[in-house]
Amino acid sequence: MANGIAESFNSWIAIERLMPVYCMLDQTRIKQMEMAGKRREEAERWTTELTPKMEERLKVQMEKSRRFSVHYSSPGVYEKSYSFPIHPITNVDMSSTDSASECILPPLAKRPPGRPRVKRFKSVGEVEKKLICCGHCGKMGTHNKLSCTEPLVQQ
Ligand SMILES: [Zn+2]
Structure with a gap:
């Protein structure tokens, strides 16, 4: 996820990245200001509480929910739902009461030789x-x- 955001940002500033550091920062700042201004102007034209895209999603979901039927509950239903005990699940802090042989330990990992990779592995579609x-x-x-x-060409 974070990698996707970083790549998206890097492609957005593809030209600016080639500039010297100060110019890159200044141009990126201008680009962000322009984008924020454009979005502000766009938002001023909205007439709804939500963004137009989310308003449309809400309408679709509200239309879908019309078909749902509501069943009224009674106190007995609620009590029946929680009538059985819920047993705790063991974790690191709370060890199991069973034998230690059932305990699963992490695999014995050995660090590979050499310097760790800096560049990430590219996806199939990315490799030219x-x-x-x-x-x-x-x-x-x-x-x-x-x-x-x-x-084969016969000669
Ligand atoms: Zn060939």
Whole structure:
């Protein structure tokens, strides 16, 4: 989630990011001021309590709720709901009364050698395939001599 917000913000300031630090901060500040101004003007035109999008969602939900039927409860129903005991669930603070052999310990993890990664792993859609020249057919693409499907030319 936080990564998504950071990436969204980074793409929003794609041009500003290339500037020197002071210019980047100033341009980002101007961009935010412009956006806030635009949103304020937009909000002044609203006539409803909620945002137009949320107002529309509320209308849809209210329309859906018309089909619900209401059943009135009685004191007996409430008492019946809570008539059975609720047993506590064991956690770290409250150890189980059963044998210790049933206790599940975390796996023995060993830190991998080398420096930890700084760059994140990219998703499948994000990775751009690099074009390479095939040694067999000579075409530019994503295959090489071994994975080439072009037929052999008899000489
Ligand atoms: Zn090829």
